Amino acid sequence: MIENLKFFQDRMLLLNVPTSDAKSLGLSKDRTTTIVRKYIENMQTLRVARAETTTCIEAKPGKGDTVSLVVCERERFDELQTTIKATTERIKSLETAIERLDAMGATFLSDLQQRSLNASSSIIRQQSNIASYTSIFSARNPTKSPEEVLQLPEFVKKRAVAEGIIHNSQATLAELKAKITEIEAVLSAVGC
Numbered sequence: 001m002i003e004n005l006k007f008f009q010d011r012m013l014l015l016n017v018p019t020s021d022a023k024s025l026g027l028s029k030d031r032t033t034t035i036v037r038k039y040i041e042n043m044q045t046l047r048v049a050r051a052e053t054t055t056c057i058e059a060k061p062g063k064g065d066t067v068s069l070v071v072c073e074r075e076r077f078d079e080l081q082t083t084i085k086a087t088t089e090r091i092k093s094l095e096t097a098i099e100r101l102d103a104m105g106a107t108f109l110s111d112l113q114q115r116s117l118n119a120s121s122s123i124i125r126q127q128s129n130i131a132s133y134t135s136i137f138s139a140r141n142p143t144k145s146p147e148e149v150l151q152l153p154e155f156v157k158k159r160a161v162a163e164g165i166i167h168n169s170q171a172t173l174a175e176l177k178a179k180i181t182e183i184e185a186v187l188s189a190v191g192c
Helices: 006-012 022-028 031-056 074-103 109-140 146-151 153-189
Strands: 057-061 067-071
Touching: 006 031, 006 074, 031 057, 031 074, 031 153, 074 153, 109 146, 109 153, 146 153
Parallel strands: none
Antiparallel strands: 057 067
């Protein structure tokens, strides 16, 4: 059952959060929460349409102790059947998307986007550090050429550390972007 999935349950808790809880309020507006909200809204629409269908039929006595149901408001009944069919199709699409998101271990998009921003910031910060190291080591060693400064063991060590961080951050960023793209594709396919 869709309601038992971790993805679904994590977001159900966020549908009615108090405005004083800023983090939860932010997560309640996340696109991954929107899909759960949309699923619940469609389930409610389906329940109402099914219940209203009974107002369009009436019982007619049959032979003996039997009763037959007869449509007494054909136009409204047909409208409701169209609504039921369309809503059921939307629910199936939403269920498939939620199951897919759960299977991929999808987290909140806003969390992934923040982590992506952090990785990008780390890359920029380390690139800036390398530029600063170059200036600092050049100032400390005015008699050396720029090429010699770049070969100083202390500079090489600091640059290697910064480049390692840049490499790791770039790998993390690429992974996060792929995950974000995959989640967004699933959400967009169902209009979320």
